[in-house]
Amino acid sequence: MDHEGHPAEHEITLGAVLSALADPLRRRVVMELARAPIGTERTCASFGLPVSKATLTHHFRILRESGLIRQIDRGNSRAATLRRDDLDRRLPGLLDLVAAETPAP
Amino acid sequence: MDHEGHPAEHEITLGAVLSALADPLRRRVVMELARAPIGTERTCASFGLPVSKATLTHHFRILRESGLIRQIDRGNSRAATLRRDDLDRRLPGLLDLVAAETPAP
DNA sequence: CTCAAGGTACGGATTGTATCATACCTTCTG
DNA sequence: CAGAAGGTATGATACAATCCGTACCTTGAG
Numbered sequence: 590m591d592h593e594g595h596p597a598e599h600e601i602t603l604g605a606v607l608s609a610l611a612d613p614l615r616r617r618v619v620m621e622l623a624r625a626p627i628g629t630e631r632t633c634a635s636f637g638l639p640v641s642k643a644t645l646t647h648h649f650r651i652l653r654e655s656g657l658i659r660q661i662d663r664g665n666s667r668a669a670t671l672r673r674d675d676l677d678r679r680l681p682g683l684l685d686l687v688a689a690e691t692p693a694p
Numbered sequence: 695m696d697h698e699g700h701p702a703e704h705e706i707t708l709g710a711v712l713s714a715l716a717d718p719l720r721r722r723v724v725m726e727l728a729r730a731p732i733g734t735e736r737t738c739a740s741f742g743l744p745v746s747k748a749t750l751t752h753h754f755r756i757l758r759e760s761g762l763i764r765q766i767d768r769g770n771s772r773a774a775t776l777r778r779d780d781l782d783r784r785l786p787g788l789l790d791l792v793a794a795e796t797p798a799p
Numbered sequence: 800c801t802c803a804a805g806g807t808a809c810g811g812a813t814t815g816t817a818t819c820a821t822a823c824c825t826t827c828t829g
Numbered sequence: 830c831a832g833a834a835g836g837t838a839t840g841a842t843a844c845a846a847t848c849c850g851t852a853c854c855t856t857g858a859g
Contacts, residue, residue, distance in 0.1 A: 603795045611713040617767060634805065644805055644848050665856045666805050682787025688855085690708045708824085739835065749818055751837055770826050771835050 593662075594654050598645035601656035604681060606635055608644040609655035614638050615648050616687060622671035623688035630661070697769075699759050704778040707762035711785060714760035715734035719743050720753050724762055728793035735766070735773035741770060 596605075610616050618636055622629060622693065633645050640648070652658045656675065660667045676684055715721050723741055726777050727734060745753070754774065757763045761780065764792075765772045781789055 603791060604716070604721070607712055607721075608716040611709070611716040613709060616709070616712075632805070640847090641849055642806070643808085643850075647847075649806090663856095665858095680791055683791060686708060686785055686788060719817095737835070745817085746819055747836070748820075748838085752817075754836090768826095 592652070593660070595659055596654065596656045598656075598679055601675060601679045603680060605655040606657060606676075606683070609651050609657055610683075612648070612651075613653055614640065615657075616690070618648070618652060618669075619671065619684070619687050620690060622658065622669070623673075627673060628670065628686045630670050632666045632668060632688060639676075698765070700753070701759065701761045702766055703761075703784055706780060706784045708785060710760040711762060711781075711788070713740050714756050714762055715788075715792060717753070717756075720757055720762075721746065723757060723774075723797070724776065724789070725795060726791045727743070727774070728778075730776075732776065732778060735775050737771045738774060791792065 593615050610619065617638070621636065622631065625631075633649050634642075638645060638648070649658070649660065652669075656672060656679075658669045659672050660669055671684070673684065701715070714729075715724065722743070726741065727736065731738075738754050739747075743750060743753070753798050754765065758765050761777060761784075763774045765774050776789070778789065
């Protein structure tokens with residue numbers, strides 16, 4: 590883990606990633622990033638999740654510490670990007686499953 | 695859902711499967727079944743999980759209701775089998791990830 | 800400098816999950 | 830029939846996860 594809480598590629602574990610993806614809100618974030626063009630950057634708030642700011646921070650921390658996303662300091666805000674390459678090497682096929690999920694009724 | 699709590703193939707959802715696999719004990723069960731020969735049948739108790747019988751029933755219920763395993767009534771006991779075909783069609787690649795997981799230190 | 804925007808940290812309420820002990824049911828075996 | 834083996838149901842407990850409000854920090858814009 591670097592000082593900002595990002596695990597290195599070899600530190601990404603299936604357990605942590607599955608736990609992170611078990612939550613529907615977090616899965617939705619990953620789904621949107623996985624469907625977006627490679628390298629897409631989004632702010633936490635841009636996803637329009639129906640929770641408070643504090644809860645948002647909580648969810649993005651779990652996504653970051655599991656290795657699913659990278660959060661880059663942009664001064665004013667923090668840009669979230671999907672760790673596509675790392676994940677495709679470490680857990681191939683997983684992002685495709687999340688990206689292909691059909692939204693709940 | 696049939697009367698024994700098995701979802702049909704089209705009722706298997708990514709969310710339920712990921713939640714089931716988020717637990718290390720349940721993931722271990724799926725891992726052992728995924729590594730075993732196709733069609734392998736195991737009883738709940740045969741996995742040697744370090745929990746009580748009641749907890750065992752709880753975990754196998756979640757595995758069954760998520761669609762990961764099928765439990766067949768064998769009179770004396772219930773045989774658990776992996777729903778390999780259904781899962782490979784519905785969530786291709788997922789079982790491979792679980793089967794390939796390297797055990798925790 | 801001041802302020803709004805984007806995030807984080809903290810404390811607390813609520814809910815969910817994992818766990819167990821106990822009691823009970825069913826089926827095979829002797 | 831009696832017992833053992835494999836599971837299930839129920840109720841209780843302990844822990845973890847989710848969520849919020851509030852307070853606070855940092856940065857960029859005016």
